[in-house]
Amino acid sequence: MDDPEHRWHDMGGDAAGPVPMDGHDFAIWEKRVDALVILGQQRGHFTVDGLRRALEDMGEAAFNEMTYYERWVASLNQNLIEAGVYSLEELGAKMEEVKARGDTYGAVQS
Amino acid sequence: MTLPVGASVRIKTMSPLGHIRTPKYLRGKTGVVERVLGPFNNPEQLAYMVPATPRTLYRVRFEMGHIWPDAEAPQDTLDAEIYEHWIDQDAP
Amino acid sequence: MPHDHHDHDHLSPSGHPYRKDNDGALSYWQTMEVAIRELMVEKGELTPAQIQAQIDAMDARSPANGAAVVARAWTDPEFKARLLANGSDAAREMGFDIGPMHLVAVENTEDTHNLIVCTLCSCYPRNLLGLPPDWYKTREYRSRAVREPRAVLREFGVDLPADVTLRVHDSTADMRYIVLPARPAGTENLDATALAKLVTRDSMIGTGLPKGA
Structure with a gap:
């Protein structure tokens, strides 16, 4: 597991290569994740610290393999589940309902 | 007691497992209070949605040559925000 | 899809394409969102x-x-003093809605350069x-901005004198931090609007310098 005395996200000073300079603009689904994270905090369900705590607990593999907003939506979900905003049963059923609407992000919007 | 600007402080070396905001590379290092930022609720409690206690937050300045003995420019500095409970009051 | 007007724009405001996951197969994480x-x-x-x-x-x-905050600080010494004393209040004074953010402005001078990083996550x-x-x-x-910051700056094209x-x-x-870059020489005749055009994003993080500097 992650070294408990030097966790993976605590990367200041670690050896690493050249800074990658390529960037991208945010897709609408990423902007929506960002908005839901801000609004979920404004609703009092969690704090930015809770968002980070879940991101850290997801581990280094998630950092390496998932995009930034994929990790954010996973952490958002973790925090909303903990806050009791919805249940896993409700999330599972809703995700099945969404998937059945189509094959692309644009196609599944209600 | 709030530490004054200019006070020499050493950062604790502890590593409790959980959400903490003191980076590993500064633990055990000595710096100087650059400014006092005032009380902020403890993120180590906020992260778990338990009642959070206000703790004094400081900006502490470290010399690069102290943090990294092989620093390219040892006189350069590193400033970080450190909560009071990460400052070792028993340090010399 | 009344909320999806962005999907129909092929280019973003900056002229770069949106990340292609807008149009690709629906992913698990998009479904979750x-x-x-x-x-x-x-x-x-x-x-x-x-x-x-x-x-x-x-x-x-x-x-x-x-950039507007920086240009104001370059042209208004009293505003600059307020910005360095309390960045949040100074930004709000200019009408920017920064929410609850606590902003600290750090000033570049002839003999000091500042660089911003967040090693534990990516606070900005x-x-x-x-x-x-x-x-x-x-x-x-x-990882590297706190360990070998001068080497990182060189990758951004900033070679800091010893x-x-x-x-x-x-x-x-x-x-949260913003760098107040040093005003480039030879800009004495420019007003705040013209000066703001010299202020790049990277110059406010410390990985760059204003245009003309």
């Missing part, structure tokens, strides 16, 4: 209009906001400058 959004609306937590308003508010934040003055560039969130930047002190700021807690 739609589900969370719809659940929150169904439960009366949020309205679609609130969500869109939050997106619009973030879209309205950009480095131009920070987003409520003033908008969302951070991708490189700011990378392992490479987060007699300039570099101050690196690691945003470990509640503060």
Whole structure:
């Protein structure tokens, strides 16, 4: 597991290569994740610290393999589940309902 | 007691497992209070949605040559925000 | 799809293509986003209009906001003093909605250069400058900016003279930082509007210098 005395996200000073300079603009689904994270905090369900705590607990593999907003939506979900905003049963059923609407992000919007 | 600007402080070396905001590379290092930022609720409690206690937050300045003995420019500095409970009051 | 007008734009405001996952096969995480959004609306937590308003508010934040603050500080010594004393109040004084952000401005001078990083996550003055560039969130930047900052700066094209002190700021807690770059020489006749055009995003993070510097 992650070294408990030097966790993976605590990367200041670690050896690493050249800074990658390529960037991208945010897709609408990423902007929506960002908005839901801000609004979920404004609703009092969690704090930015809770968002980070879940991101850290997801581990280094998630950092390496998932995009930034994929990790954010996973952490958002973790925090909303903990806050009791919805249940896993409700999330599972809703995700099945969404998937059945189509094959692309644009196609599944209600 | 709030530490004054200019006070020499050493950062604790502890590593409790959980959400903490003191980076590993500064633990055990000595710096100087650059400014006092005032009380902020403890993120180590906020992260778990338990009642959070206000703790004094400081900006502490470290010399690069102290943090990294092989620093390219040892006189350069590193400033970080450190909560009071990460400052070792028993340090010399 | 009344909330999906962005999907029909092929180019973003900056002229770059949106990331292609907009149009690709629906992913698990996209499905989760739609589900969370719809659940929150169904439960009366949020309205679609609130969500869109939050997106619009973030879209309205950009480095131009920070550039206006910097240019004002270059032309108004009293404002500069207020900015250095309390960055949040100074930004609000200019009409920028920075929310609850605690902003600290750090000043570059002839003998001091400042650089901003967040090693533990990727804290960024987003409520003033908008969302951070991708490189700011990378392992490479987060790891090395505190260990070999001068080498990192050289990768950004900034070769700091040995007699300039570099101050690196690691945003470990509640503060967010903006660099007040040094005003380039030869700009004495420019007004704040013209000066703001010289202020790049990177110059406010410390990985760059203003145009003409």
